[in-house]
Amino acid sequence: MKPSAEIVKIADKPDLKYVGKNVTRIDAKEKVTAAIKYLDDFEMKGMLHVKLLLSPHANAIVKSIDSKETEAVPGVIKVYTWCNTPEIKYNSAVFYPGQNDLEDEKLFTDHPKYVGDRIAAVVADSEEAAEEGLNRLKVLYEELIPVIDPSEAVKKECETPSGKPLEIHLSCGQFEEIECGTDGLIIVEDEVSTQKIHHAALEPHSCVAYVEPGEIVTILSPCQLIFGVRYIVSKVLNHPLSKVRIIKAPMGGTFGGKQEVILEPICAFIAKDLGRPVKLVLNRKETIISTRTRAATKGKVRTIATGDGRFVGREVDVLTDAGAYMTGSHRVTTAMGKKLFRLYRIPSQTFHGTTVRTNTTPSGACRGYGSPQIHTITEINVDHLAKRLKMDPVELRLKNLVAPFDDDPTGGPSLGNARIIECVNRGAEAFNWKERFSFTPKKGRYKRGVGMACSTHSNGYAGSIYPDFTAMYMRIAEDGSVLVNAGLHELGTGTLTVIAQIVAEVLDVDINKVLVSEGDTLYTPYDVGCVASRVTYVCGSCAKELAEAVLDKFKRLSSIVLEIPYDDLQLANGIVASVSNPAIKLSYGTLIARIGTILQEEVGGYLSYRSVTNPGSYAAHFVEVEVDTLTGLTAITDYLAVHDVGRAINPRMVEGQIYGGVQMGIGMALFEELAYDSRGIPQNASLSRYHVVNAPEMPQVKVMLIEEDEPTGPFGAKSVGEIAAVPVTPAIVNAVNWAIGVSINVLPLTPSRIISALGAL
Amino acid sequence: MVNIEIKINGKIKCIDVNPRMRLIDLLRNLGLTSVKEGCSEGECGTCTVLLDGKAVTSCTVLAFQADGHEVTTVEGLQTNGELDVIQQAFIENDAVQCGFCTPGMIMAVKSLLNENPHPTREDIIVAIEGNLCRCTGYLPIVKAVEQITKESVDLQ
Numbered sequence: 001m002k003p004s005a006e007i008v009k010i011a012d013k014p015d016l017k018y019v020g021k022n023v024t025r026i027d028a029k030e031k032v033t034a035a036i037k038y039l040d041d042f043e044m045k046g047m048l049h050v051k052l053l054l055s056p057h058a059n060a061i062v063k064s065i066d067s068k069e070t071e072a073v074p075g076v077i078k079v080y081t082w083c084n085t086p087e088i089k090y091n092s093a094v095f096y097p098g099q100n101d102l103e104d105e106k107l108f109t110d111h112p113k114y115v116g117d118r119i120a121a122v123v124a125d126s127e128e129a130a131e132e133g134l135n136r137l138k139v140l141y142e143e144l145i146p147v148i149d150p151s152e153a154v155k156k157e158c159e160t161p162s163g164k165p166l167e168i169h170l171s172c173g174q175f176e177e178i179e180c181g182t183d184g185l186i187i188v189e190d191e192v193s194t195q196k197i198h199h200a201a202l203e204p205h206s207c208v209a210y211v212e213p214g215e216i217v218t219i220l221s222p223c224q225l226i227f228g229v230r231y232i233v234s235k236v237l238n239h240p241l242s243k244v245r246i247i248k249a250p251m252g253g254t255f256g257g258k259q260e261v262i263l264e265p266i267c268a269f270i271a272k273d274l275g276r277p278v279k280l281v282l283n284r285k286e287t288i289i290s291t292r293t294r295a296a297t298k299g300k301v302r303t304i305a306t307g308d309g310r311f312v313g314r315e316v317d318v319l320t321d322a323g324a325y326m327t328g329s330h331r332v333t334t335a336m337g338k339k340l341f342r343l344y345r346i347p348s349q350t351f352h353g354t355t356v357r358t359n360t361t362p363s364g365a366c367r368g369y370g371s372p373q374i375h376t377i378t379e380i381n382v383d384h385l386a387k388r389l390k391m392d393p394v395e396l397r398l399k400n401l402v403a404p405f406d407d408d409p410t411g412g413p414s415l416g417n418a419r420i421i422e423c424v425n426r427g428a429e430a431f432n433w434k435e436r437f438s439f440t441p442k443k444g445r446y447k448r449g450v451g452m453a454c455s456t457h458s459n460g461y462a463g464s465i466y467p468d469f470t471a472m473y474m475r476i477a478e479d480g481s482v483l484v485n486a487g488l489h490e491l492g493t494g495t496l497t498v499i500a501q502i503v504a505e506v507l508d509v510d511i512n513k514v515l516v517s518e519g520d521t522l523y524t525p526y527d528v529g530c531v532a533s534r535v536t537y538v539c540g541s542c543a544k545e546l547a548e549a550v551l552d553k554f555k556r557l558s559s560i561v562l563e564i565p566y567d568d569l570q571l572a573n574g575i576v577a578s579v580s581n582p583a584i585k586l587s588y589g590t591l592i593a594r595i596g597t598i599l600q601e602e603v604g605g606y607l608s609y610r611s612v613t614n615p616g617s618y619a620a621h622f623v624e625v626e627v628d629t630l631t632g633l634t635a636i637t638d639y640l641a642v643h644d645v646g647r648a649i650n651p652r653m654v655e656g657q658i659y660g661g662v663q664m665g666i667g668m669a670l671f672e673e674l675a676y677d678s679r680g681i682p683q684n685a686s687l688s689r690y691h692v693v694n695a696p697e698m699p700q701v702k703v704m705l706i707e708e709d710e711p712t713g714p715f716g717a718k719s720v721g722e723i724a725a726v727p728v729t730p731a732i733v734n735a736v737n738w739a740i741g742v743s744i745n746v747l748p749l750t751p752s753r754i755i756s757a758l759g760a761l
Numbered sequence: 762m763v764n765i766e767i768k769i770n771g772k773i774k775c776i777d778v779n780p781r782m783r784l785i786d787l788l789r790n791l792g793l794t795s796v797k798e799g800c801s802e803g804e805c806g807t808c809t810v811l812l813d814g815k816a817v818t819s820c821t822v823l824a825f826q827a828d829g830h831e832v833t834t835v836e837g838l839q840t841n842g843e844l845d846v847i848q849q850a851f852i853e854n855d856a857v858q859c860g861f862c863t864p865g866m867i868m869a870v871k872s873l874l875n876e877n878p879h880p881t882r883e884d885i886i887v888a889i890e891g892n893l894c895r896c897t898g899y900l901p902i903v904k905a906v907e908q909i910t911k912e913s914v915d916l917q
């Protein structure tokens with residue numbers, strides 16, 4: 001490894017002031033001083049506390065609930081069950097009218113379908129009283145047999161028409177015809193299982209709700225789609241959208257776990273019913289068992305290639321475990337299928353996805369939205385093919401990877417300036433891949449090996465059935481400071497800083513004078529939300545285009561007020577100046593005040609921006625592992641992440657996203673799995689039993705950025721937050737398989753799986 | 762109720778506490794909300810505070826156990842409005858993303874530097890192994906502490 005490879009800037013533009021620079025994130029100080037108040041730190045006068053009764057059974061009927069003793073507990077205000085709350089069914093992933101995902105969830109249920117399903121809520125004037133009240137609820141259950149294994153669920157659900165699995169087909173070319181004549185072709189098949197994963201955001205799920213004058217039901221939520229939350233709450237409460245106000249609360253991590261609507265409708269209903277502020281904060285166990293998980297999948301891949309390693313056709317079949325409710329799981333399945341057509345040139349390919357419900361914690365969004373699962377399934381298969389062909393896995397990939405501006409063969413948006421080939425070439429060189437890669441395991445107890453994987457991810461929803469628009473207001477104040485009024489969600493990824501960088505760049509003002517808002521459905525314009533790796537690409541484009549329009553307006557009005565031709569004006573460094581007359585120099589603020597006084601007009605604008613295309617982001621990760629063949633323990637001993645990001649708006653924050661993504665991917669590869677026994681009881685619903693990668697397990701990660709500018713992105717930028725977590729797992733699995741000469745395809749690679757694979761040799 | 766005398770962020774307080782009350786609850790009830798609850802079993806480290814200068818997870822310490830001792834939280838780190846070097850280094854090295862683990866992480870580092878002003882990279886990693894961070898992959902945090910160590914060596 002070359003030590004200089006930490007960050008390689010391919011397209012360095014010295015004329016940019018803020019874009020491409022390591023601007024300090026704007027909320028860093030309030031976070032290191034703990035001045036930021038997360039919801040659990042937030043108090044209101046007269047606030048009530050809510051505790052949920054969660055089902056201890058994976059499949060049961062509630063025969064009776066006796067709440068007499070609960071109601072007698074001093075401080076307990078009211079008990080809610082399915083009997084005194086709305087029966088309206090909803091799907092927690094739906095965020096806009098017209099989306100017709102299966103609606104199978106209610107606020108509370110008398111037929112719990114997983115351990116953690118919501119039976120009742122106890123509301124009290126203190127947490128202690130709510131807890132005490134909860135302990136005194138007497139519930140009689142009739143237990144039913146749960147279905148835990150998704151394959152079994154497919155068979156069972158087919159027998160009951162109401163619960164049919166959902167299916168999706170995608171294809172290009174003629175896979176069936178190739179199958180008829182495979183003479184001289186190589187066929188490699190794999191079955192890969194990926195596991196259920198807990199997001200493990202350090203902040204457990206929380207929500208606060210209260211009613212403001214005018215019957216405005218107001219919800220504070222650390223969420224990812226304020227307008228989506230508004231839609232579901234409005235529907236469940238049958239309350240007008242305009243009178244449901246969602247305010248984005250500080251977010252202590254989400255990774256998709258707080259994307260779907262979970263606690264908000266309950267808190268909103270109780271606050272409206274009682275006319276008092278309420279707060280609901282889950283503990284870790286409740287967060288693990290009763291919110292959302294990464295969907296477990298079972299994938300079958302069959303790749304057909306020529307003897308010299310060109311992909312001819314591929315068939316992929318994936319079964320997704322939705323958990324107890326459909327949620328966004330079928331969207332995840334669909335998203336998995338779409339990725340298959342955007343990484344390699346495969347003339348004929350067919351995807352069949354099935355989403356089925358089981359009696360386990362519901363699945364949903366999780367960093368990558370299916371990408372980590374599908375790339376794990378297919379990238380393990382690519383290395384299997386390399387093994388069969390006795391061809392270097394890098395060489396095999398290079399023969400098949402997509403090129404810039406390739407079409408999506410299913411008719412989806414162009415791949416844009418797709419630079420995966422550069423990622424692989426430059427990464428392989430920096431990692432010294434050729435010298436380090438070996439087809440055969442080395443001798444000795446500790447075996448080192450290298451592996452790699454490629455991946456792609458989206459930049460928004462364009463090209464899908466989902467809307468992908470955003471709107472913003474932007475105004476310059478009388479002191480020259482800039483207000484960006486937008487429905488954004490800071491998740492900790494640096495969104496507000498990135499938008500401020502873009503606006504400061506265009507308007508050429510001191511970035512400390514730019515204030516970017518988070519979302520509040522009452523006061524900020526519409527935004528789809530912080531999902532689908534869309535924020536920098538879509539919201540960043542909106543901010544850039546709007547700033548350009550505001551700059552133009554500022555220049556036009558300055559021209560009138562100063563009586564200087566438009567073309568003679570220069571707006572730079574917060575100063576309006578005349579090019580021909582150096583004596584004329586006014587600060588932005590002075591001129592804004594003059595425009596206000598003379599023309600009586602605000603210098604600002606509004607833009608509703610629609611994303612029209614959806615290029616791919618790309619990454620190739622290279623890893624070295626050391627497997628202890630005696631204990632089965634695996635350590636990551638070297639790591640290089642190469643990313644085609646178009647352009648890094650903030651390279652240091654891009655690195656931060658990649659470090660965190662690698663950390664999550666290592667967890668998926670080696671440690672993390674939410675396990676259930678045959679009765680559906682979660683086996684590791686605590687952080688002492690669910691292992692999250694900690695500092696000693698984290699390798700030094702070298703990052704290399706390929707910055708070749710995506711023409712449709714703001715300053716050339718593309719997404720990075722989700723894709724950073726995608727190639728990690730298959731790269732590690734491939735490295736382990738090469739290191740010890742096995743073909744493990746069940747995740748995670750626990751010591752016992754490694755030892756038994758070695759034993760089978 | 763148990764009456765305890767405890768020095769919190771430099772100020773001595775006499776408080777009656779329920780013997781079952783945890784230190785985290787005492788501190789949060791006093792408005793010290795830098796002390797976060799992430800797991801309730803001493804596994805995640807978001808509730809880390811200093812007890813007589815050493816890091817403890819305040820969800821696994823009972824309030825009365827702090828009787829006669831000194832507790833420091835992030836609220837007690839700033840002097841005359843100036844950030845602590847750790848806070849400054851976290852900002853400079855982008856060691857903060859969502860910020861939820863940050864106060865506990867900073868206190869774990871404070872404890873390390875109290876005992877060992879010149880830790881090796883290995884020492885730093887061991888000192889924060891009980892503090893989980895799901896955003897940063899720990900690398901910028903380790904880098905921040907290395908910067909402090911380097912700067913203090915440079916000063917000598």
